[in-house]
Amino acid sequence: MLRKLGRREGSPFTGLGPVFMKELSDHLSSTRMMVLILFVIVFGALPVGFTLQELRNVTQSDQFLFLRIFTAGSERMPLSFVMALNFMIPLLAIGLGFDAVNSEFNRRTLSRVLSQPLYRDALLLGKFLSGLATLAVALSALFLIVFGAGLLLLGLPPRGPEVARGIAFLVVAIAYGGVWLAVAMLFSVIFRSTATSALCSLGLWLFFFILWPMIAQAITTGFTPAQFRTVDEVLSLEQLSLALARLSPGTLFFEAVVGVLSPETKAFGDFANLVMAQTRGMIPGTPLPLDQSLLLIWPQITGLIAGMIVLFAIAYIVFQREEVRA
Amino acid sequence: MSDPLKADNVIEARGLLKLYGSARAVDSIDLDIRRGEIFGLLGPNGAGKTTTILMMLGLTETSGGSVEVLGFNPVRQPLEVKRRVGYLPDSVGFYDHLSARENLVYIARLLDIPRRETQARIMEALGAVQLADVADKRVATFSRGMRQRLGIAEIVMKRAEVAILDEPTSGLDPHATFELLEMIRGLKRNGVAVLISSHLLDRVQSVCDRVALFNRGKIALMGTVVELANEVLGAGHPILVEASGIDVPAALKGIEGVQQVLPEGEGAWRVVADRDVRAVAAQRIVAAGGALTRLAELQPSLEEVYTRYFEEDRRAA
Numbered sequence: 001m002l003r004k005l006g007r008r009e010g011s012p013f014t015g016l017g018p019v020f021m022k023e024l025s026d027h028l029s030s031t032r033m034m035v036l037i038l039f040v041i042v043f044g045a046l047p048v049g050f051t052l053q054e055l056r057n058v059t060q061s062d063q064f065l066f067l068r069i070f071t072a073g074s075e076r077m078p079l080s081f082v083m084a085l086n087f088m089i090p091l092l093a094i095g096l097g098f099d100a101v102n103s104e105f106n107r108r109t110l111s112r113v114l115s116q117p118l119y120r121d122a123l124l125l126g127k128f129l130s131g132l133a134t135l136a137v138a139l140s141a142l143f144l145i146v147f148g149a150g151l152l153l154l155g156l157p158p159r160g161p162e163v164a165r166g167i168a169f170l171v172v173a174i175a176y177g178g179v180w181l182a183v184a185m186l187f188s189v190i191f192r193s194t195a196t197s198a199l200c201s202l203g204l205w206l207f208f209f210i211l212w213p214m215i216a217q218a219i220t221t222g223f224t225p226a227q228f229r230t231v232d233e234v235l236s237l238e239q240l241s242l243a244l245a246r247l248s249p250g251t252l253f254f255e256a257v258v259g260v261l262s263p264e265t266k267a268f269g270d271f272a273n274l275v276m277a278q279t280r281g282m283i284p285g286t287p288l289p290l291d292q293s294l295l296l297i298w299p300q301i302t303g304l305i306a307g308m309i310v311l312f313a314i315a316y317i318v319f320q321r322e323e324v325r326a
Numbered sequence: 327m328s329d330p331l332k333a334d335n336v337i338e339a340r341g342l343l344k345l346y347g348s349a350r351a352v353d354s355i356d357l358d359i360r361r362g363e364i365f366g367l368l369g370p371n372g373a374g375k376t377t378t379i380l381m382m383l384g385l386t387e388t389s390g391g392s393v394e395v396l397g398f399n400p401v402r403q404p405l406e407v408k409r410r411v412g413y414l415p416d417s418v419g420f421y422d423h424l425s426a427r428e429n430l431v432y433i434a435r436l437l438d439i440p441r442r443e444t445q446a447r448i449m450e451a452l453g454a455v456q457l458a459d460v461a462d463k464r465v466a467t468f469s470r471g472m473r474q475r476l477g478i479a480e481i482v483m484k485r486a487e488v489a490i491l492d493e494p495t496s497g498l499d500p501h502a503t504f505e506l507l508e509m510i511r512g513l514k515r516n517g518v519a520v521l522i523s524s525h526l527l528d529r530v531q532s533v534c535d536r537v538a539l540f541n542r543g544k545i546a547l548m549g550t551v552v553e554l555a556n557e558v559l560g561a562g563h564p565i566l567v568e569a570s571g572i573d574v575p576a577a578l579k580g581i582e583g584v585q586q587v588l589p590e591g592e593g594a595w596r597v598v599a600d601r602d603v604r605a606v607a608a609q610r611i612v613a614a615g616g617a618l619t620r621l622a623e624l625q626p627s628l629e630e631v632y633t634r635y636f637e638e639d640r641r642a643a
Contacts, residue, residue: 008401008402008403008404009402009403009405009406010403010404010405010406014405015436017435018432018435018436019436021435022432022435026421026423030423107419107420107421107422108415108417108418108419109419109420109421111380111385111413111415112413112414112415112418112419112420112477112480113433113436114385115383115385115408115411115412115413115415116408116433116436116437117404117405117406117408117409117436117437117438118405118408118436119404119405323386324380324385324386325376325377325380325386
């Protein structure tokens with residue numbers, strides 16, 4: 001692979017711009033995009049609506065009241081906006097990416113496009129970036145809608161740090177979407193049938209949302225000693241449980257979002273939080289400054305971005321080796 | 327490319343090899359395509375035609391040998407090759423949700439055609455293939471023949487020096503085929519070297535200057551249709567005689583140069599001779615009191631060459 005890359009001439013990014021623009025306009029004008037946005041809005045608007053109603057009646061002072069729109073559930077609907085997004089973003093990303101490459105193959109446009117002066121690199125990267133840009137547009141719009149609804153219904157402008165945290169949340173959400181977009185594109189490269197690749201992406205999504213927490217739980221239970229002798233033992237067990245859960249991108253997203261939107265978060269895992277508070281003399285419930293919150297979720301953000309890059313790289317390698325002929 | 331004699335070749339393959347596992351899909355072929363000619367790659371499906379084409383475009387890697395297209399190496403300089411070579415793949419596809427014009431705009435962007443020239447070049451290309459009036463219709467509504475023509479329009483717009491067409495006429499009705507072949511001749515008139523792969527022989531025969539017959543990854547025969555016919559069917563002047571009233575074989579047997587007289591249906595005979603015996607044959611038949619209704623020189627048909635060649639090949643195998 002590397003030998004081949006070293007030998008060939010011309011920039012791998014030749015043609016990236018046109019591919020990106022064409023795919024972006026396809027995404028933004030497609031019916032599928034409309035349907036996906038509708039899904040996201042319905043799933044996002046319900047929790048936000050209920051949460052806002054509840055927040056209007058809050059009397060005690062809360063300096064991060066605005067951010068609660070995103071994180072708080074309500075009595076009538078125990079689902080916060082963030083939880084809804086955790087579930088919906090993968091669906092949006094899979095919807096954008098599951099047929100990225102194999103549909104070109106099935107429409108028999110792939111060999112014609114690849115016979116133009118561009119490398120496969122540019123085609124795959126252009127498709128990925130346009131998917132990511134579409135996600136960014138959709139999520140930003142959604143974010144602004146929620147922000148605007150908050151402004152209108154709470155009658156309370158967000159403060160600077162809240163806006164900054166909101167933007168950090170948006171970045172995390174896009175990175176999370178990028179992971180699932182890369183998953184969907186990987187399957188679209190591997191499978192010639194769009195139905196198979198959609199099924200595999202959705203299967204993986206369900207696996208991480210339903211099965212993986214149970215499997216992680218079972219493994220952790222297996223490692224639980226009959227009796228805890230030291231605090232370290234409890235802590236290390238919690239670390240194991242967290243490490244397993246973090247293999248799911250959903251966990252990384254959720255932790256990162258909670259870390260940035262709930263400034264009180266100082267560590268992940270109940271027991272770790274307690275230990276942190278005890279050992280560092282921190283008072284539970286006091287907020288962290290923004291830079292400390294970002295530092296806290298840095299591993300989660302890098303994890304998401306690294307996962308996205310690794311998955312894209314695998315898709316790239318598979319695509320390079322694929323025969324273009326029918 | 328230092329050899330001045332080869333300067334007019336647009337494609338040169340030497341010992342070109344493609345292995346799929348241990349199977350030799352393309353087995354050390356040598357091939358020269360000259361500037362401005364229409365060259366036919368013929369052979370049954372799976373003989374290695376498409377693989378050869380993909381190697382010329384750098385769309386699949388070569389396993390050995392060398393190939394140069396317009397002086398560029400498709401393995402190392404695929405962008406240079408693809409900038410100058412137009413390719414119409416086997417059963418070409420377009421983006422159905424876009425119009426013909428939008429499809430070409432995308433390709434124009436990929437080709438980096440200056441924006442102010444784009445529309446003019448697209449309309450010129452669509453005009454050349456008689457699609458100008460449906461330029462803004464969605465490709466989803468196009469027939470197969472229209473899609474193939476749109477593929478040709480893409481090559482025209484690209485101003486390619488070489489056009490490679492993979493099975494361009496397969497699945498087309500006779501009229502659409504005729505139109506398409508006319509457009510292929512149009513490409514040649516504009517100085518484009520055309521490489522056509524096909525298994526539909528009679529149609530290809532009418533446009534090709536030279537052909538290569540592929541068989542199991544090798545080039546079995548190469549040359550003009552007449553050369554191939556001489557090689558496979560034997561040199562000579564086959565003629566067709568239709569006459570009644572006399573014993574035609576007996577009348578023709580004695581003519582100098584006639585080798586065989588074979589019946590070819592009711593009242594018709596096929597005469598194989600090593601020279602043109604039409605005048606003498608007519609004389610003999612008329613002199614014998616026969617009614618001569620037809621006397622024609624048989625053009626060697628590629629179909630015949632092909633069938634005969636593969637028959638012999640199968641017998642030898």
